[in-house]
Amino acid sequence: MDLTTEQQQMQDGKMGSGVAKAMDILLAYGKCYDARRLIPVTSVHIAGNFPVLMEEGVQWLEDLVEGGTKVRVFTTKNPEMYDPEQVDEMKVPASFREMQGRIHDALKKLGVALTYTCHHYLVGNVPRFGDHIAWASSGSQVFANSVIGARSNRDGDHVALAAAITGVIPEWGLHLTENRKADVLIDVAGLDLSGYGPADFKALGWSLGKKVGARIPAFVNLPSDLDIESIKGLLYTLTVTGAAGMIHLVGITPEAPTVEAAFGGSAPPEPVITATQDDVDHAFSEISSATTDKLDLVIFGCPQCSIQEVQEIAALLDGKKIHADTQLWICTSRWVKTLCERMGLLDSLSASGVRVVSDVGAADGPHLYLRKQGVRVIAVNSARASYYSHNLFGMQTWFGSTKACVQSAISGRWEGRR
Amino acid sequence: MKLKGKPVTKGIAEGEAVVTSMPISFTGGMDPNTGIIREPGHELEGQSVAGKILVFPTGKGSTTGSWQYYAAYKRGNAPVGIINQTVEGVVAVSAIITDTPMVHSLEVNPLDCIETGDFVRIDADHGIVEIEKKNHTE
Numbered sequence: 001m002d003l004t005t006e007q008q009q010m011q012d013g014k015m016g017s018g019v020a021k022a023m024d025i026l027l028a029y030g031k032c033y034d035a036r037r038l039i040p041v042t043s044v045h046i047a048g049n050f051p052v053l054m055e056e057g058v059q060w061l062e063d064l065v066e067g068g069t070k071v072r073v074f075t076t077k078n079p080e081m082y083d084p085e086q087v088d089e090m091k092v093p094a095s096f097r098e099m100q101g102r103i104h105d106a107l108k109k110l111g112v113a114l115t116y117t118c119h120h121y122l123v124g125n126v127p128r129f130g131d132h133i134a135w136a137s138s139g140s141q142v143f144a145n146s147v148i149g150a151r152s153n154r155d156g157d158h159v160a161l162a163a164a165i166t167g168v169i170p171e172w173g174l175h176l177t178e179n180r181k182a183d184v185l186i187d188v189a190g191l192d193l194s195g196y197g198p199a200d201f202k203a204l205g206w207s208l209g210k211k212v213g214a215r216i217p218a219f220v221n222l223p224s225d226l227d228i229e230s231i232k233g234l235l236y237t238l239t240v241t242g243a244a245g246m247i248h249l250v251g252i253t254p255e256a257p258t259v260e261a262a263f264g265g266s267a268p269p270e271p272v273i274t275a276t277q278d279d280v281d282h283a284f285s286e287i288s289s290a291t292t293d294k295l296d297l298v299i300f301g302c303p304q305c306s307i308q309e310v311q312e313i314a315a316l317l318d319g320k321k322i323h324a325d326t327q328l329w330i331c332t333s334r335w336v337k338t339l340c341e342r343m344g345l346l347d348s349l350s351a352s353g354v355r356v357v358s359d360v361g362a363a364d365g366p367h368l369y370l371r372k373q374g375v376r377v378i379a380v381n382s383a384r385a386s387y388y389s390h391n392l393f394g395m396q397t398w399f400g401s402t403k404a405c406v407q408s409a410i411s412g413r414w415e416g417r418r
Numbered sequence: 419m420k421l422k423g424k425p426v427t428k429g430i431a432e433g434e435a436v437v438t439s440m441p442i443s444f445t446g447g448m449d450p451n452t453g454i455i456r457e458p459g460h461e462l463e464g465q466s467v468a469g470k471i472l473v474f475p476t477g478k479g480s481t482t483g484s485w486q487y488y489a490a491y492k493r494g495n496a497p498v499g500i501i502n503q504t505v506e507g508v509v510a511v512s513a514i515i516t517d518t519p520m521v522h523s524l525e526v527n528p529l530d531c532i533e534t535g536d537f538v539r540i541d542a543d544h545g546i547v548e549i550e551k552k553n554h555t556e
Contacts, residue, residue, distance in 0.1 A: 028514045032426055032505040032522070052445060052482040054489035060515070136481055156481030158511045243478075392446070 001030055001170070002037050010166055018069025022162035029159055030170025038168035039175065043133040043150070044071070045120050045140065046112065046164070047078040048157045050099040051368070058099055061106040064161070070111045071164040076120040077112050078137050079304065079331075080104070081365040083357045092369055112164070116359035117333035118303040121148070129254055134169050136160040139236040139303060139384065145246040146235055149254035151175050154245045174245055180255060181264035182218035182248045186273045189221040191280065198233040199401040202383040203283040204275060205234045209241025211273050218248035218262035226252060229309065236303065237383045284417045287383045290396035294325070296375040298409040300402070301331025301362035302385035307339050309402070310356075314345050316406040322353040323412030327375075329355050331362040367393035379405050379414060419531060419549045423501070423524035425542040426510050431499030431519040432539040435532050435549075436470040438462045443479025444487040444512060453495030471538040472497035473528050477509035487512035499540040501528045501547060521545055 003011065011027065013020040026038060048057065081100050082092045107114060115123055118137060127133045127150035135141040135152045136159070144150040153173040155163070163169040173179055186208060196204075208217070217238075226249070235247055248256035256262035300313060310330055322328045330349070332340075337358040340346045346356055360366055363385040367375075371393060379398040380386050389395040398408070400416025408415045438461045442448065447457040453468030468490075477483065490496040491512075500513055500520040513520035519542035528547070532538060535552040 025511065025514055028426060029507065029510055032424075032507070032510045048482055048485055052480075052485045054450060054485070056489040056492040057485040060488060138481070154481060154507070156484050156508055156511055158484050158515055159507065 001027060001035060007038055007168065016067050016069055018064050018067055019165055021064065022165040025158055025162040026166060026168065026170055030172065033170065033172035035170035035172040037171050039132050039171045040167055041073055041134050041163050041169050042131045043125055043127045044073050044075040044160050044164040045078065045125060045135040045137055046075060046157050046160050047136045049081050050096065050103060053103065055099065058102045061103060065106045065109045069165055072167040073164050074125060075112045075164040076115040076117070076125045077107060078118050079361040079365060080116050080359055081368065083359050086357065090369055091373070115333065118361055119306060119333060122306060123333060123335045132169060132175055134160040134163040138239045142235045142239050142245060142247060143232065145174060146249060146253050147231060180246055181216065182262040182268070183215040184212065184217050184273060185259070185268035186217045186219045187221055188219060188275055190274050190276055193223060196230065197401055198229040199381055200280060201230040202233040202237040203280045203287065205237030206241050206287055206383050207275060207279040207283040208273065209238045212238065212242040212244055214243040216244060216246050216248070217273070218250055218256060218259065218268065220250045220259055222249055222252065224251035232303065240384050240387050284399065287386050287399040288397060288418060289386065289390040290377055290398045290414065292377050292396060293413045294377060295379055295408055295412055295414060296377050297327045297329065297370065298379045298405050299329045299331065299362045299366070299385070300381060300405065302380065302382040304361055305330050305332045305336065307336050310336060310340055310345060312402060313406060314349055316403055317352045317354070319348065320352060320410050322409040326409055326412045327355065328353065328409040329357055329366065331357050331360050334358045363388040364392070367395060379408050381405050421524045421526055421547045423521035423545050423547060425545040426505065426520040426522065427513050427517060427542050429517060429519040429542050430540065431471065432537070433469060433471050433498050435473050435534060435536045435538045436462065436465065436467050437473040437529065437532050437534045439475060439529055441476050441478040442474050443477070444483030444508065445480040447479060448486065448490060450486050450490035450493060450495060453490055467497045468495040470497050471499040471501065471540065473501045473532050475529065476502055476504040477506035481508055483508040484511040484515060488515055491516040491518070501532070501540065503527055503529060521547055
């Protein structure tokens with residue numbers, strides 16, 4: 001690989017052992033993909049928490065930070081495992097808090113913006129069209145490529161951290177224009193999308209993920225005024241059942257004003273993937289894994305709820321109280337929680353029995369201790385949360401629209417589609 | 419048999435091969451406390467890959483896999499060497515941060531010429547894999 005003088009100095013250890021280690025990772029990684037050079041990144045997002053790092057990973061981070069290693073690029077952090085403001089009432093084990101606290105301290109020393117959010121693009125980590133970035137979070141990585149037109153591969157934490165510390169990343173994969181072209185056309189003309197909300201688009205994404213696999217699809221016949229929650233729903237769910245890193249939504253994706261543009265000037269290959277309402281209906285029942293109607297918990301926030309979603313939930317509740325045997329959690333960022341407080345939403349939601357939890361996402365963190373508290377049957381409006389809560393934490397899950405979830409929280413039983 | 423491939427890391431590793439035709443995810447797919455493959459329905463389900471030369475087509479699954487692999491390595495439960503048909507980022511980074519000798523893209527598909535139980539030597543400095551068949555009678 002061709003290195004600049006500065007990159008060579010980084011590799012030679014002239015800028016510290018942490019930087020040299022980061023360069024070693026990037027050069028070996030780049031060599032795997034025949035990258036010819038390292039290119040500057042403008043934005044990084046990292047993800048790991050204690051359950052995947054384990055104590056050895058925490059130590060690895062601490063070793064990296066020792067000697068004063070700092071990030072050179074604005075870097076944000078995905079949710080962590082609990083809301084530090086509610087840690088005692090949630091009975092988070094002390095050993096767990098200690099380990100997560102060590103990660104917090106190491107990232108703080110590194111200079112990472114401790115956002116603890118997966119909607120980092122709503123709170124300041126906003127790349128521009130064409131920017132090269134390293135986002136280690138499959139949902140937001142696809143959002144960046146497909147909606148913003150920034151360029152990110154599906155990097156893991158080690159690569160993203162190395163990019164943050166050195167400011168560069170190997171040029172391969174989705175960083176290169178020729179690799180961003182669509183491989184397969186998806187035509188949704190067979191669906192009547194007029195009544196579709198975000199949950200329907202999630203079910204659609206679920207049904208298409210397996211057919212798409214790791215290819216780059218281009219959707220046609222989606223409404224060009226599709227709302228952002230539906231776009232997020234479709235994209236984020238496609239990365240659960242499939243492995244696409246970039247998805248062209250013709251008329252929405254900046255690089256896909258037309259079908260021809262999405263396919264880099266050539267005609268889409270056959271066969272075309274289509275979807276029927278039966279596929280979408282089947283996905284609804286497939287996403288749900290529960291057999292019991294009585295709900296222990298309704299949980300929103302995978303990805304974390306935007307202020308608009310919180311407003312929608314509050315409007316649907318309309319001051320009604322949720323069932324005494326059912327909890328309702330809204331997982332969001334500290335920014336949105338602060339905004340809720342300022343807008344009086346926190347008080348009204350709290351009067352309905354809702355708990356607003358910040359710094360965690362609905363798919364992972366809370367389940368570690370919720371299970372110990374006897375929570376088994378949950379309802380979600382996120383196909384992604386259903387998948388991870390069921391497969392990683394053994395929860396029984398119901399999946400449906402935000403409205404169905406709120407109604408179910410009030411009655412204490414699943415009221416949505418099956 | 420001697421085969422040439424592309425090295426990811428440096429160093430030499432040797433040991434008994436464990437071979438699968440199925441991709442492996444290190445998060446959820448391999449228990450860092452034992453080195454046992456735990457993905458339901460996987461060809462290697464219930465088998466330990468600790469201390470072995472692990473031969474598989476490519477990686478899959480969560481990008482957090484390199485953290486889980488690192489923990490397995492520090493606990494003495496990781497393979498000593500890796501041979502992949504196609505290189506994939508999570509597996510490559512796992513090898514890089516643990517200095518595990520790894521090669522990929524051999525001139526012949528490794529799944530066709532290495533069987534579980536064969537003795538395999540990886541020379542990642544030169545990108546060479548040497549295979550001694552388990553029923554070798556020379």
